[in-house]
Amino acid sequence: xxxxxTPSIGLxxxxxxxxxxxxxxxxxxxxxxxxxxxxxxxFFEISYGTNSAGNPVLSGYLITILDNASELAILAIGxxxxxxxxxxxxxxxxxxxxISGSVVLRVLCGDNPRPDxxxxxxxxxxxxxxxxxxxFGAFNxxxxxxxxxxxxxxxxxxxxxxxxxxxxxxxxRLPIISDPSFGYFGTFIPGIPIPTPIFIAIICMAIIAxxxxxxxxxxxAQSVGINPNSAKLNGINPAFIxxxxxxxxxxxxxxxxxxxxxxxxTINYSVVALDIEMDAILAVxxxxxxxxxxxxxxxxxILGAYVIQFLTTTLFKFNVSSxxxxxxxxxxxxxxxxxxxxxxxxTLKKAWNRLRAGSPxxxxx
Amino acid sequence: MKIGIxxxxxxxxxxxxxxxxxxxxxxxxxxxLAAMVFIGRGFxxxxxxxxxxxxxxxxxxxxxxxxxxxITGGIDISVGKLTALICMSAAVNLDYHGGSVLTAxxxxxxIGIAFGIVQGYLxxxxxxxxxxxxxxxxxxxxxxxxxxxxxxxxxQNEAFVALKNTRIYIPFLGSVxxxxxxxxxxxxxxxxxxxxxxxxLFVILRWTKLGRSFYAVGGNPQSANMLGxxxxxxxxxxxxxCSFLAGIGGFVYFLHVGSGAPSHAxxxxxxxxxxxxxxxxxxxxxxxxxxxxxxGVLSLATIKNIVSLLGLDxxxxxxxxxxxxxxxxxxxxxxxxxxxxx
Numbered sequence: 001x002x003x004x005x006t007p008s009i010g011l012x013x014x015x016x017x018x019x020x021x022x023x024x025x026x027x028x029x030x031x032x033x034x035x036x037x038x039x040x041x042x043f044f045e046i047s048y049g050t051n052s053a054g055n056p057v058l059s060g061y062l063i064t065i066l067d068n069a070s071e072l073a074i075l076a077i078g079x080x081x082x083x084x085x086x087x088x089x090x091x092x093x094x095x096x097x098x099i100s101g102s103v104v105l106r107v108l109c110g111d112n113p114r115p116d117x118x119x120x121x122x123x124x125x126x127x128x129x130x131x132x133x134x135x136f137g138a139f140n141x142x143x144x145x146x147x148x149x150x151x152x153x154x155x156x157x158x159x160x161x162x163x164x165x166x167x168x169x170x171x172x173r174l175p176i177i178s179d180p181s182f183g184y185f186g187t188f189i190p191g192i193p194i195p196t197p198i199f200i201a202i203i204c205m206a207i208i209a210x211x212x213x214x215x216x217x218x219x220x221a222q223s224v225g226i227n228p229n230s231a232k233l234n235g236i237n238p239a240f241i242x243x244x245x246x247x248x249x250x251x252x253x254x255x256x257x258x259x260x261x262x263x264x265x266t267i268n269y270s271v272v273a274l275d276i277e278m279d280a281i282l283a284v285x286x287x288x289x290x291x292x293x294x295x296x297x298x299x300x301x302i303l304g305a306y307v308i309q310f311l312t313t314t315l316f317k318f319n320v321s322s323x324x325x326x327x328x329x330x331x332x333x334x335x336x337x338x339x340x341x342x343x344x345x346x347t348l349k350k351a352w353n354r355l356r357a358g359s360p361x362x363x364x365x
Numbered sequence: 366m367k368i369g370i371x372x373x374x375x376x377x378x379x380x381x382x383x384x385x386x387x388x389x390x391x392x393x394x395x396x397x398l399a400a401m402v403f404i405g406r407g408f409x410x411x412x413x414x415x416x417x418x419x420x421x422x423x424x425x426x427x428x429x430x431x432x433x434x435x436i437t438g439g440i441d442i443s444v445g446k447l448t449a450l451i452c453m454s455a456a457v458n459l460d461y462h463g464g465s466v467l468t469a470x471x472x473x474x475x476i477g478i479a480f481g482i483v484q485g486y487l488x489x490x491x492x493x494x495x496x497x498x499x500x501x502x503x504x505x506x507x508x509x510x511x512x513x514x515x516x517x518x519x520x521q522n523e524a525f526v527a528l529k530n531t532r533i534y535i536p537f538l539g540s541v542x543x544x545x546x547x548x549x550x551x552x553x554x555x556x557x558x559x560x561x562x563x564x565x566l567f568v569i570l571r572w573t574k575l576g577r578s579f580y581a582v583g584g585n586p587q588s589a590n591m592l593g594x595x596x597x598x599x600x601x602x603x604x605x606x607c608s609f610l611a612g613i614g615g616f617v618y619f620l621h622v623g624s625g626a627p628s629h630a631x632x633x634x635x636x637x638x639x640x641x642x643x644x645x646x647x648x649x650x651x652x653x654x655x656x657x658x659x660x661g662v663l664s665l666a667t668i669k670n671i672v673s674l675l676g677l678d679x680x681x682x683x684x685x686x687x688x689x690x691x692x693x694x695x696x697x698x699x700x701x702x703x704x705x706x707x
Contacts, residue, residue, distance in 0.1 A: 005374060015374070038555070060617060080619070089496070095707065126433065137507070142693075143695065143696075147695070147699040147700070147703075148650060148696050148698055148699050148702075148703065149696075149699050150648040152440070152496075152638075152648060153638070153642050153648055153691075153695060155565075156635060156639060156642075156691060157435075157688045157689075157692045157695070158637065158688070159635065159693050160635065160639070160684050160687055160688040160691065161684050161687075161689075163681075163684070163686045164681030164682070164683075164684040164685050164688075165681070165685065167681050168681050168685075172681070209467035246423070251563030267677055278500055278504075280504075281500065282500065283495075285494065285496075285497045288585070291494045291497065321511070321515075323511035323627065324508045324511050324512050325508060326503075326504035326505065326507040326508035327504065327505050327507070327508020327509050329504050329508070330501040330502070330505035330508065331505070333497070333500075333504065334498075334501045334502045334505075336495050337487075337497055337498070337501070338487065338491060338493070341487075341491040341492055341493050342489055342492055343490070343492055344491060
């Protein structure tokens with residue numbers, strides 16, 4: 001019942017917002033916040049302490065959410081562009097993260113899986129993994145843009161092979177980097193109490209905000225997604241735009257993969273970022289973007305990513321076991337998408353109008 | 366053979382569906398013959414072929430369902446986890462709740478139909494994207510499997526084990542082993558179910574009103590609507606049929622492995638999609654053929670067998686080879702179709 005009421009609360013506060021795309025993830029976030037506020041306000045406490053390495057750190061569920069959602073938010077950026085331009089989704093991102101993480105470790109470790117000191121600078125390793133990831137992105141992009149293969153199917157190739165390639169890059173060994181400075185990127189930089197991934201995510205968002213503001217990428221991606229033929233008649237090269245979004249996706253994957261490996265300073269090919277592609281696609285869908293391409297809202301997608309992480313953390317807090325978690329997540333997702341479905345929204349709107357028309361009359365009587 | 370008849374009947378260029386089907390069939394036979402000639406050993410035995418069928422009976426059924434949804438223009442990525450849920454539920458029903466084989470079958474089908482009704486309703490009548498709906502279905506099935514039971518266990522129920530071990534011997538086919546004894550080839554019950562399913566669906570898709578409306582809706586929903594086809598109902602039925610087939614496929618899978626585990630049928634949905642694609646079904650809808658899907662599954666399984674027989678049985682080689690094969694198929698298909706359009 002409380003679920004039915006939420007759109008009405010949103011309506012009361014800002015009826016204009018109801019039509020906006022960002023309404024869906026925002027409403028979901030508000031519901032989650034309210035739910036936590038009622039169930040246990042201590043959810044929002046943030047404490048200041050020191051971790052095992054003696055660094056000052058902030059801890060609390062909110063920090064955990066912001067920290068853990070970083071990769072997802074970064075992936076959501078790439079996924080939104082890919083979805084908008086090509087009208088399909090890249091399902092290979094989880095496998096591609098395994099590859100990019102594996103490349104980072106391979107460059108840093110060389111042939112010795114337990115090096116005492118790193119063989120190359122972290123920046124070099126990161127840049128090389130960016131190049132490799134962008135090449136894989138270009139591979140996906142070529143299949144989608146120039147061979148006209150449906151995105152989900154084209155990326156199925158890398159989805160199948162990705163984790164195997166990642167294992168092959170490191171000869172199936174699991175390198176571990178003992179240098180603490182490597183871990184700074186995934187955990188905390190000494191002296192700064194906020195987890196580093198949050199900063200990385202913010203930098204990525206700032207870059208994409210600038211790109212969308214000062215270049216025509218967003219506009220071109222939308223026009224290609226809405227109608228490739230008319231985009232072509234207007235002098236846009238649809239194939240190239242699709243291709244470039246996949247390359248950008250590759251870059252996002254490299255950053256996300258870098259965060260993933262620096263969190264633990266090692267990698268497990270078969271489980272790292274498992275099913276993260278599903279969460280990333282979900283973030284795009286929760287953001288109210290049409291998965292068939294066209295118009296998109298980057299802010300909504302990123303907010304969607306945080307909503308998903310908020311939900312996951314909330315469920316963990318209520319002692320839902322990690323293996324049973326997907327079932328609860330599914331129920332919430334279904335409720336959200338049903339509420340945001342056009343037909344349901346139409347019905348709710350009519351009911352709301354009837355209610356509003358009816359209530360003054362009742363007051364007068 | 367079918368293609369030949371078509372060609373004689375109308376000399377017009379082949380439809381996309383038939384062209385892609387022909388490529389698949391040719392590639393499958395070429396691959397199998399090449400394996401027989403160059404690898405020999407196992408591939409010369411008839412049983413190897415039937416083992417491929419035994420291993421993949423469930424996948425054939427799942428892929429058929431997937432093809433139908435894809436022909437109608439949707440997608441269902443929940444079937445793999447649904448299979449795991451069905452295995453676990455049937456296993457728990459048999460061993461912990463004193464169920465019989467019949468109740469286990471009914472339970473499997475009921476779970477499939479329940480998923481189909483919910484997903485079909487959400488997709489067809491509430492206009493929610495099929496990918497998202499089945500993604501939620503996948504999450505739900507994944508979570509429910511561990512809620513039903515979180516550990517793997519083998520089913521001990523006698524009637525079930527007897528059914529599981531039932532082998533149907535094929536007359537006149539078989540091979541002579543080293544001691545000179547004739548060993549007849551056999552298939553499991555699941556294979557019979559799979560083949561009946563393939564034939565039934567082939568007939569439905571080709572000669573019934575429902576089957577043709579699947580193609581019409583997938584090809585162009587607007588014109589299908591103008592032809593008087595109930596688009597929503599057709600979409601609903603395609604998802605219902607897919608999940609129902611996942612119910613059958615889930616039980617066949619259960620019959621093959623004889624255990625319940627959360628890790629069962631991992632990636633089956635992607636294998637089913639890959640098989641459908643190799644079989645010439647297109648994700649954009651309106652193009653596809655059940656016979657192609659059948660050969661798609663066989664091609665995928667054959668390539669896996671070849672890789673493992675070549676001694677490259679590190680898990681990563683199988684995945685990489687399969688990926689390369691999907692890649693080649695996709696590129697060939699797209700090049701052929703692009704050239705035809707021009």
